[in-house]
Amino acid sequence: MAKITLDRLRHSYMPDPKGPQDYALKELNLDWQDGGAYALLGPSGCGKSTLLNIISGLLHPSEGRILFDGKDVTGLPPDQRNIAQVFQFPVIYDTMSVYDNLAFPLRNRGVDESRVKTRVEDIAAMLDVTEMLGTRAAHLSPDNKQKISMGRGLVRDDVNVIMFDEPLTVIDPHLKWKLRSKLKELHQKVKVTMIYVTHDQTEALTFADQVVVMQEGQVVQIGTPVDLFERPAHTFVGHFIGSPGMNVLPAEVKDGATFFNGEQVTLEGAVAPGEGRHEIGIRPEYVTLGSTGIPATVRKVMDLGRHSVVEAVAGETRVSAIVEGAVPGQGESVHLTFRPDQTRLYRDGWIATKQERAA
Numbered sequence: 001m002a003k004i005t006l007d008r009l010r011h012s013y014m015p016d017p018k019g020p021q022d023y024a025l026k027e028l029n030l031d032w033q034d035g036g037a038y039a040l041l042g043p044s045g046c047g048k049s050t051l052l053n054i055i056s057g058l059l060h061p062s063e064g065r066i067l068f069d070g071k072d073v074t075g076l077p078p079d080q081r082n083i084a085q086v087f088q089f090p091v092i093y094d095t096m097s098v099y100d101n102l103a104f105p106l107r108n109r110g111v112d113e114s115r116v117k118t119r120v121e122d123i124a125a126m127l128d129v130t131e132m133l134g135t136r137a138a139h140l141s142p143d144n145k146q147k148i149s150m151g152r153g154l155v156r157d158d159v160n161v162i163m164f165d166e167p168l169t170v171i172d173p174h175l176k177w178k179l180r181s182k183l184k185e186l187h188q189k190v191k192v193t194m195i196y197v198t199h200d201q202t203e204a205l206t207f208a209d210q211v212v213v214m215q216e217g218q219v220v221q222i223g224t225p226v227d228l229f230e231r232p233a234h235t236f237v238g239h240f241i242g243s244p245g246m247n248v249l250p251a252e253v254k255d256g257a258t259f260f261n262g263e264q265v266t267l268e269g270a271v272a273p274g275e276g277r278h279e280i281g282i283r284p285e286y287v288t289l290g291s292t293g294i295p296a297t298v299r300k301v302m303d304l305g306r307h308s309v310v311e312a313v314a315g316e317t318r319v320s321a322i323v324e325g326a327v328p329g330q331g332e333s334v335h336l337t338f339r340p341d342q343t344r345l346y347r348d349g350w351i352a353t354k355q356e357r358a359a
C-alpha cells in the first residue's frame with residue numbers, strides 16, 4: 001500500500017507540443033493517500049486512460065514525476081511498480097478452476113502454498129464465491145468472471161495500489177449495483193489504495209471517498225461526492241454530476257447585482273472581483289415553481305415516480321426543476337425561484353461566489 005503523488009505531471013502524444021491544447025493531460029498535482037478509495041471520473045477522451053497508463057508505467061509522461069510513498073517511480077517499468085489492475089473485460093484463465101485463478105498472482109510470486117490457501121479462502125469469502133472455488137472458470141457467468149477478476153487484483157497483500165478501469169462495463173445493469181456495493185465493502189475490509197476509473201457518475205460517487213473529475217485533460221475538481229454535488233467548482237462538474245445536472249444559466253452582473261433574463265437573482269454570497277463570461281449555477285433540486293419569481297413556460301414534464309422533472313423555458317433558456325407532488329401541465333405559465341444559498345455565480349466556468357458563513 002502506498003501514498004501516490006503526482007508531481008507536475010503532463011503528457012502530450014505529440015513530439016513537439018506547442019501549448020496546453022497539445023497536451024492530453026494538462027499539469028496535474030495531487031496526492032492520493034495510502035488506503036484511500038478514489039475515483040477518476042470524466043467523459044470519454046478526457047485523459048483517464050492516459051493517466052492510468054502513466055501510473056501503471058505503460059506510458060512515460062512527457063513531464064513531471066510519480067512518487068509512491070515519496071519514492072520516484074517515474075522511470076520504473078510496470079512489473080516493478082507492484083500494481084494490480086482490473087480491466088473492463090475479465091482477465092481469467094477459463095481452463096483453470098476459480099481457486100487456481102485466485103491463487104495465480106500469488107503462486108507467480110513464489111508465495112508458499114499454505115499462505116496461498118489462506119489468502120484465496122479469505123478473498124473468496126469476501127466475494128461470496130467460496131462455493132465456486134472448485135468450478136472451472138469457463139462455466140461462470142460474466143458477472144462472476146468479473147468478480148474473480150477483481151479477486152485476482154485483491155488477493156495480493158503487497159500491492160501499492162489496485163486500479164479498476166471501467167470494471168462494470170460488461171455487467172448486466174441489474175447486477176451492477178451488487179458488484180458496486182461489494183467493491184465498496186471490500187475496500188473497507190482490505191484498506192488498499194484503490195483508483196476506480198469510470199465515466200459513470202453513479203459508479204464513481206458510490207465507490208469513492210474522493211472523486212477526481214477530469215475534463216479535456218484537466219482536473220476540474222477533487223472532492224467528496226457531497227462536495228461535488230453541493231458546491232461544484234466548475235460548471236462542467238455541476239452539469240456532469242446530478243440527474244438532471246445543475247442548471248447553468250447566462251447571467252449579467254451589473255453594479256454588484258446579478259440578473260438572469262432581466263430578473264435580479266440573489267446569490268449565496270459575495271462575488272469575487274473580475275471580468276469574464278458569467279453564468280448562474282443552480283441545481284434543479286433548489287428551483288421552486290410558484291406564483292412569484294422569474295416568469296417561465298412549462299415545456300416538458302417527466303414523471304419519475306418519487307418526483308417529477310419539470311423543464312421550463314424562461315426567455316430562451318431551459319431551466320429544470322425537481323418537483324414533488326402536483327405538477328403544472330405543458331404550456332402552463334409558472335414562476336421560478338432559486339434558493340439563494342444554493343445559487344452560485346460562475347465566471348468563465350469557475351465558481352466566483354463565496355459562501356456566506358453563518359455568524
Ligand SMILES: Nc1ncnc2c1ncn2[C@@H]1O[C@H](COP(=O)(O)OP(=O)(O)OP(=O)(O)O)[C@@H](O)[C@H]1O
Nearest residue numbers: 013014024042043044045046047048049050051199
Ligand atoms: N496513443 C495515442 N496517440 C495519440 N493520441 C492519443 C493516444 N491515446 C489517447 N490519445 C488522445 O488523448 C486524449 C485523452 O485520451 P484518453 O484515452 O486518455 O481518454 P479517456 O478519458 O481514457 O477516454 P476513454 O474513456 O474513451 O478511453 C484524447 O484526445 C485521445 O484522442
